[in-house]
Amino acid sequence: MRSLVVDYQTSSGVVHAVNDVSLEIEPGETVGLVGESGCGKSTLGKAIMHLIPANNGQIVLDGQNITSLSPSAMRPIRSKMQMIFQDPHNSLNPRRTVGNLIAQPLQVAGYDKAAISARVAELMTQVGLPPDAASRYPHEFSGGQRQRIGIARALALKPKLVICDEPVSALDVSIRAQVINLLQDLSDKLGVSYLFISHDLTMVQHIANKLIVMYLGRIVETGSAETIWKHPAHPYTQALLAAAPVADPHVMRSRKRFVLQGDLPSPTDLPEGCAFSTRCPFATDHCRQERPILRPLGENRRTACHYDLVDQIESAASASVSSLSRKAEEKYKVGARA
Ligand SMILES: Nc1ncnc2c1ncn2[C@@H]1O[C@H](COP(=O)(O)OP(=O)(O)O)[C@@H](O)[C@H]1O
Ligand SMILES: [Mg+2]
Structure with a gap:
């Protein structure tokens, strides 16, 4: 899928729900698509499925360009792509x-x-x-x-491709893992590819080989699930991680430093420059003026950020961990003296 654009005309203006998004899903691969509610995940899934029209871009399935096929020409292809809903x-x-x-x-x-x-x-x-x-x-x-x-x-x-749109979000927490495991087993057995859509990064990284992080209709970070999960490069990815529950309280607290500030900008009136700049703790004037393009960062990833923030994000996190353990130590000393 290349440079896909999907707009909605609404009474308050044009919503650029999906803006120049490109992605590839290999046979048998699971690609996770994450981002806050309203960032365009379902729109992207439905556009791939031809449930809604794309304004621009190209959808290729099994080497065949299916972007502008008529409904009757689409019929034999429909069986190759299916969607599972929330x-x-x-x-x-x-x-x-x-x-x-x-x-x-x-x-x-x-x-x-x-x-x-x-x-x-x-x-x-x-x-x-x-x-x-x-x-x-x-x-x-x-x-x-x-x-x-x-x-x-x-x-x-x-089907070759199944688009799973928040397939477990409506289920009890206790049975989510069962359904995820089933999907994973079926992919191993049948070789089916998934585009796995969720707002929950923790869950997606369990099942996905590759991740796509979207913010307001655009990809902000994409690459191997492992790389992104361990060393997020985009502050927005970091913010999604901060929102995810983590077992280790130190990691949890250090991650909390990146909790999202402010409101999501209106999708009909996007900010100049980087769309995330209004909520980004690292944003500079450069970010507010010029929109960063998706560029390679290391071997397994691309990010849409002007800066290399992997180390900065990490050192901020570990600094806060050591200051936490120092505080814990002091507390213990005080306790011991008393
Ligand atoms: N049928 C529609 N008409 C107008 N706007 C829509 C429609 N469906 C979705 N939108 C808008 O498009 C954006 C992306 O929505 P959606 O793809 O549902 O996001 P997600 O699945 O990530 O929550 C949102 O701003 C949403 O309000
Ligand atoms: Mg959705």
């Missing part, structure tokens, strides 16, 4: 049985009856639904199981 409740017709729901894409694709029932049974096993689920209705199932139904439907036609 709320399985809304995307499953309540009046159809689970067996029926999973069979539907196969019927549309022209499978015969015997092939459909064999495939439905296979899919139900793959996603861990009990065999008797086929004759029951979606409302009889828990949120986690409904999401399994959604996954089975999405996988029915053996």
